[in-house]
Amino acid sequence: MSADDTLNDARHEVLVENTAQAVHKHLSKLFQEEIRFRSRWVWELLQNARDASPEEGVSVWLIQEPHRVVFRHNGVPFAHKSIAHLIYHGSTKYDISDSSAIGQFGTGFLTTHLISKTVEVKGRTDGGRQFRFLLDRRGNNADELKAAMDASWEAFTQSLTEGPFNDDGGFTTEFAYPLVSDIVGVVEEGIADLITNAAYLLAFNGRIRSLHVEQLNRSVTIKKGVCRPISEAAHRLQVEEGAPGDAPVSRYVAFIANDETSVAVEIAGVGANWSIAEQGQIPRIFVAFPLTGTRDFCFPVVINNEKFQPREDRDTLVLIPNREGKHLNMVRMEGACDFAARLAVLAAEEGWRGAATLARLYPLHQWDWVDTDWFRKLLVERFIEPLRAAKVMMTAAGARIAPSAGMIPLFADPEACCDLWDLTAEVKDALGQLPRRDEAHTWADNLKSWAPFLPEAVEQLSESLTLQKLCEQVSAWGTVEEVGKQLGEAVDPIAWLNQLHTLISKTSHVELFEQARLIPSQGGALKKITELRRDSGIDEELKDIAESLGLPTRDDLLDQRMRLKEFLELQPKTEGEVLTAAAQALKDKAKSVDAAFGRIAVRFFVWLVRHDKTDRLDGFPVLTRATTKEDAGLATLFRDPAKSDERLLAPIGCWPEPARLVADLFPKRLTLSDMYHEALADEALWRGIADKGYVRLNPLFKTQRRHIPFIPDEPLPVSEKDKKLKHRTKDSVEVSALAFFEKDETGLDAVRRSKTRAVSLLLFLATHVLEVDSDALDTVEADCECGEKHHHYRAAWLVPMWDRQWVPLGDAKQSSATAESIAQLFVGREEELRQLTAGKGRKLLEALNISLADLSLRAVAKDEDTRISLIDSLTDIVHAAENDLEKIRLVAGEIKQSPGLLDEIREHRERREKVQRNQSFGAEVERLLKEALQGHGLKVTRTGVGSDYEVEEDYLVDDKEVILEVENGHRSFLVEVKATVGKVAKMTVTQAETAVHHKDRFILCIVRLDSPDTTLEIVQERCRFVMNIGHQIEPVLEEYRRYQETRDEACTRVGEVELIVHDSEVRFAVGDGAWTSGLSLHDVVERILRACSGTVSAT
Template identity: 25%
Template sequence: MNIQKKLKDLKDQKSYSNPAKRVMEHLKPILSKSNDLRQRWVWELLQNASDLGDNVKARFEITADRLKFSHNGKAFSLDEAYNLIMPDSSKDDAITHKKSVIGQFGTGFISTHILSKIIQIEGIIEDDEQFYTFNFHLDRSERNNKDFLIQSIKDAEAEYRENLEEIEELPENEFQTSFTYHINNTYSSLKGQEIVEDGIKNFKELIPYVLTFRPQLAEVEVIDRRTTTTKWTFKRDEVETDIDDLVIIKTICYKNSKHIEDRLIGNIIQKGTEIAFPIEEIEDGKFQLLPFPNNCPLLFCAFPMIGTSHFDFPVVIHSEKFDPNEARDGIEISQHDLENRNRLIEAKDAFLRLLKIIEGYEWTNTFNISLLFSPDFNDYSVKTWFTNLIFKPIKEGLHKTKMIELDESLIKNKRLSLSQVYIPYTDRRLKNYTEQVTDIYNFAFKTIPTLLPKKDHFLSWYEVLDFEIFTDEKLDLEELTKKISEEVDSLDKFCSEYSMDETAAIEFLIDFIRFILAQEKDELFDKYKLILNQSNQLCYLKGMKLDLIDCKGLKDGYDEKLKDIYYSISDTECRDILLHKDFEQIDGLIEENDKYEFEKLAKDTDEELRNYEGNFQDENFLLILKNLFNWYTTCGLSEETLTNLFRFFSSNKSQLYLNTKTSEELEYAFDIEISGKSEVLAKLANSSLLENELETIADNPVLISNFIEWLNNKQEDHPEEELGNIGEEFLYHRLCQIFGENRVLWEDKSEYDFRVLEMDLTTTKYFIDAKTTGKGIANSDNVPFFMRTAQWSFLDKQQARNKYIIARIFKTGRTIDIKYLRLNKQSLQ
């Protein structure tokens, strides 16, 4: 090789070295950034197309082994086409940015090599009003080999130069420019078909925003020829609206030339910036906000900045004045990036205008524009600036705007702000968090429905809100417990406050307590009054006992009577610490050893009597003692059991009784005792006579004596007739007491005097014949009874079998006793 040849080669190396290096630098991260690039390539191509004209139409054609992108943008200049071959690193990036020409994205175009190592490019060049066709290949097969890339640039340059062909006019085919990718020829680990699928999916989700921000792009087609041919078409149109400040852009979607849907993007412009959000008209002038696509970029510079889906702003921001970072996956907002800062301030102002529209026109589903996160910037000055000028105004706007829809069944046409409502919350890290937050909402809806979003919306609000920002709106289990129990300390107040009857209120509390137990939040029971006691008060769990006040043989209701007696003598209501009977069904609420047993209540009552130091003649104490005497004698427990439980009372009943009497009353008792009539008077006191009847007897002793004297004389004057009548009358009343008046028939037949019927009132249970004597029962063994011949009529054997009874009535003085004799059925054999 001669020296001249070497000098030429050296010149070539110097000329092509920097472009090759630039290409290599942009090819290098293709694998590491493949997740972003598999969505970005489609926008790089559309960017190239729309930079080259107005009313641009573009087309993606997909086959089994290739993807072809075509457009009808204006012709390239020589420099623009050449820049695709050899990106010019010497250009002033700021200048090319302002021009918004393809040169700005020459390096971005390199990233489309994620589809294929080799790109075939065809197009039209306009130079001095003369048109030329061209085509060439960009071969980047060895992306890390600089020498290979230098040679590749040379080959493409030569092909470009050689294939330039002058034409007299533009061809009729509207798609004059095309980029063809052989998608089976990709870099290692990449799969061309999957990359195409991801890019087209991302395109279909975001094309409404791109058509909104890029009016030069009028129509885009996607033709899939891999199996059957399917053609998708997306067109841009503007929609008229009467709402000031609001611009609506419609993307009309066709499939195989059939109109399938319209997608609306609302747009508010603030100087050089605009915000965008998906909407749907539900009635004239009223819209509902729709959700953004998953992982939707929130920053657009005409096209999406892939990687900005987590930018801290509730809606999409677009500005062609944005200054993206080199990777075009975000913006810098340091104190030196005033252009970007001004764009964000304008976006914030536009968003606050949107909130006024939402409130004024009552737009629905507003949770879709309420996603906000706490600022997260490493640079403290940047974080402070963003927090004060962007974040806080937006938070305050979301907080105060009346955009929360309430349940219409409760309140018609009323909306509240976030500051006025609660949003049910539970830890999102839990596997079943959706079920838990739904349970919280359902419990809350039964108690505070006017402070909650409508049922169809609460889960969406829960998913959207950052509860580290909106802390006061968080209705977690503890906050709900606090809200339910505040100002409500009894069952009556609970029912009144929450418009429930007692049954519904108790069922609600039981279900809610079970839910708390299931979440293992038992500590709430000792912080908030939720537990119902037997006094129908709501209490803390601590100190509550299971009611085991029961004893074998104790009559029904006598446990409650003893509680009343204990309360009356001790002024301590044991029901205050006893779990409500209905709450005993809640498993795991109270430990088994936390119990209050009958033995303790009995002994506590007995101990209170032992230690009583009050006035024994006090009416209240007399009533207590009377009730206890009555309980003691009628409760159904054995004397042994009662003596063991009520040791003091059992051994001091008489003394307790005497302690209740005045001196005068004690003299009365003494008079009774020495009269020898105490037993008789006790019978009289325990009889069914009423108190006024006893007073009549006491006030008329002469009258009673005369009656008794007449009774005795009557017996003596008519010893058989009168005595028999008196005996039968006494027996009749006694039988009525035993069997009931409707079952006793006083028939006074010769064979018998009374017939007692079975329960069916048709068949006979007993035949009873009364025999009365004026002698006492003590001498009954020697007292015969006589039967006249007229009485010698007897029942036949079948009638009398085991049913015939003789009632022997002993009347001596004022005392009457009865003994019954059933005839031995053996005598009837």
């Protein structure tokens, strides 16, 4: 052997030894990190097949048998170098300039030894020889491994034979790995990984035509189908997957590609509908074959570029700058990022179901093979921001919008995310911004996947719809009414708010109740939970009253329609609190009364009474009868037993009927307004108020008083030391009192200015007070301050009537109560005087030291001369009756019962004179009417002649009554003339019937005579015409007719007309009140003329 051969042998020996050491070291690493590399074996075999593929492509078989796994392909034969690399593994070969060869049995192929360190290799060389040998990589150290490799080479060379290749299945190369039980899982995992990624494998490798996988329980053939364009840059590859006896199943890969880079995603199709297939844990980066360490890479799609330079272990890329700057892998990855965004947009535009998932990024880890700062910026600029701005989100309204313009519900829990979506969807126009409900959680995941790459938190993204953001919006709406406006037409705002509250509670975000105004108060405003209290059952009307007083009572009360259980823990607000505040507010408002005060005060009062809260009435301001439209007369209720005399009077509707008639005798400013009785008419409730001591239901009451003056019915002792000493009761005594009767400007003072009130007071006392309080005018002995005992009346109201000048005389003058002053008071009020002087009234007059006889005399005789004449006449009557008192009473009684008796006595003497007088007066009236009317075309004629007349008053001719008729052919009037010296004019039944029958044209003419000697000259001055006398008589005539039919009691007086029935004679007495204000002759002529000309009504 030459020296050169020796040198070459030495070099070869060293190379083999070094290779053995490298292989041993690499195998050791593989087995130490088996989990990391265990699925790579199948890809390394496929890489071998691809590298050996002919122009038409290569088919691959992978067969798992019980005791071995066999890999076959029909690629081109082995070159001698390839065999050498296979056995000795000199180095890992890459040809960057030629993508046809990915590797040549370098360290990648060693990964297949995770299955077995011995492999039976079968194939042929490019010289046409066949071989079949055992490739042995066993050895505990490098030397043993070197010996095994040398033995493998020897076996290879020994197996080389000439002749045709034995390929029953059409394959040219076979690798058979023996299996042991503990390695079966590695094999099955690799086969499963192959099938899962088969679609991508075929899409990225044009030279691999098909895969055939056989396992003990299945057989699968996967092959390429048709590739169709989707768009100018995008295509869809069909991959058929079939099993014996079953129809083939199509799988599809959509991809965008240029000369170097492909970005793909597996899709599924049913008819014309496409969807994103379930991705699973697939590698995200391919260099024709998957880099198995990229399963958790950020992209949601698969990126392939055969010019990517993997790391030595062929599981990841190098994405870190080198000395020269940016690595080429980084440049290629930037282009791939653009494609990934374009594929997501394409999926959205095509309407693929699940397209939203292509916008999601996976977490960015701190990989040692990635420059994370560069990659984060890349994803933001080339993926996230383009997608945020692209119309890739399908809304619930059916339109595509950019995510940045949308509202994406953000929740970790899909159920809560849908709940938030449901709430927001009911907001007006929200469907145009919300993603489809079934994609809501997907888009939420997308946002959360983007956030780690962005400077702001996911919750701060404009498109993020968080529960907090929704709550802030609701809080800004401010009121339930506004919430209703912001929601859809059919959405109940209360139900919607309850749903919101439920979601807040369910997701444990109850702090939002304190941060935002989300809870409706009963006033309709939205409040924070810290601003609300629970309604403990406050009456609704009380709330209304409080709010009318300016108290925002409902504003801090939880709306009772709220259902969240947390609200039950709110501090309660009691009715007592509201009541106290309202009462104080009413008192404050009473200091500056406005137009609404009265209505509020009455309503509040009624509420307190109806709800048995009368204890709250102490100090309560009330309206009195002194209230006017311009001014509120106020008083204050109290119940101080020491001030019982100052107790207010209830509304007059609560008083006894007789007391109501004289209500003006009592101070309006101390009497509750009638508004209270109108609002509260229940007598029992008013009795309850009175029993509590707030008001009096009757101006007449019993009380205890001190210092009651003694009214002297006998001389009282006067001290020489002090003649001004008043005799008053020393101790408290029970008295009968009238409310505020003694007060200045009230009670008795109110009488001093009005005769009508004075009469009403006396009749009220006589007919009511003394009837109800029958012992009021009884006298009682009591100790006097002077040290002695005297008698006093029980009626305290009598004292001021006894010692004050209270009887009005007219012209602002008053007098004390005397027979003269009382008689003057009752002038023209004979009937009222009779009521006063009868029954209990007599006792009242006696107590006032007024003689009934004196009063009666002064009532009928107005001056002293008349009274003397009357006394003289009475004396004559007494003498005529022989001083027989009973006879005098009989005469008086008859005269009283039959006032016409005296007229009958005078009738025979005066009849002729009266007829003559009346004839002259009637003729004078006739003359005056003719004189005034005939010049105007009206005739005045005598008519209505009859025998039923009143001799004393009627106009008679030949013992027949005459009625004058005034007419002009179109209109007529009947004029009946009567002359009278008294205050009444009498009409017969016939006259009354005539007046009523012709009531619209019947005129009664009364000539008032001062004496029987009145001359004709005064007729024109004194005559008065009553044009509506028929209307006045009509109701009395009806009573008369009813009386005739039934003989029941009849109403004998209506207004100024009185029915007088004496024996069989019936007369209608017309009082002077009917005719003293009648028309004068001049006025009646004018009235008749106008009536006949049609300008006015005759009435």
